[in-house]
Amino acid sequence: MVRNHSEDRTESIILPDGKIDLFLFLDDGVNFEIFIGGICNKPIVKHPFPKSVMFAISFYPMAAEYVFKRSFSDFLNKKIILPPGYMGFYREDMQNFEGFYRKACVTMQRIVTDPIDTRKVKLFDLxxxxxGETKVEAIASEIGWSSREINRYFRKWLGITLKTYIDIIKFCNSLKQVKSGHFYPELSYADQSHFIRTVKKFSGTRPTVLGKNENDRFIQLTTLSDD
Structure with missing residues (x-):
């Protein structure tokens, strides 16, 4: 849940995190909207919505495939507007977050009925x-699924390649060090220049600027746990 109590009209930025999100949004207690955000491979500017509240459920790609039973390849960096009542969610569900959470758990358990492909489980687990410190070839060898078939799967369901997804996950795992002020690569980047290029690609700015997070602009950094 993200709640904006103020009249602040500063734009915020959503960073790629390899997830597909279902959002319930209520603007100033009046305008209600449900939408799904597809996978992002670049920073997305979120326009200001003062006096608003948003509930969200984040899905790993495989979970989204089995829950929504649809491809998101045409919605890279885009959102899908859905009608009120989608999945049984309504404006009234935003009155209490704990109630929404319980309802969401029951709803997801009811929806997922298809057998789970164990290769996909192993793929995302690896x-x-x-x-994100792994190679496409290593993954293909480990799970017995050719890199061509894996990339076909990623393009069909998400609109990106496996390599791009791996890079996004590695970037996400670097956010904690950036937030704490460590601007040198701690994961398997070739060198600092490679690290800086990757951060700029997915955040739109250099690690030093990202780490400052002025006005709490970057949502993932703002909500990132310090644990």
Whole structure:
């Protein structure tokens, strides 16, 4: 949940995190909207919405495939506006976050009925456990699924390649060090120049500027746990 109590009209920026999100949004207690945000491979400017509240559920790509049962390849860096009542969610659900959370858990458990492809489970597990410090060829060899087939799967469902997804996950795992003021690569970047180029690609700015996060502009940094 993200709540804006003020009249502040400063734009915020959503950074790529390798997730697909379902949003419930209420603007100043009046305008209600449900939408899905597709995978991002670049920073997305979120226009200011003062006096607003937003509930969100983040899905790993494989979870989104089994929950929504649709491709997101045409919605790279875009959102899909949905009607009120989608998945049984309404404006009234935003009155209490705990109630929304419980309802969401029951809803997702009811929706997911198809058998889960164990290769996909292993695929995303390898990427996430490695924090993006892995190669396409290594993943293909480990799970017994050719790199061509994996890339076909990623393009069909997400609109990006496996390599791009791996780079996004590695970037996300670098945010914590950037937030703490460490601007040298701690993951398997070739050198600092490579690290800076990657951060600029996915955030639109250099690590030093990103780390300052002036006016709490970068949502992922603002909500990132210090644990």
């Amino acid at each position: 990427i996430n456990r490695s924090k």
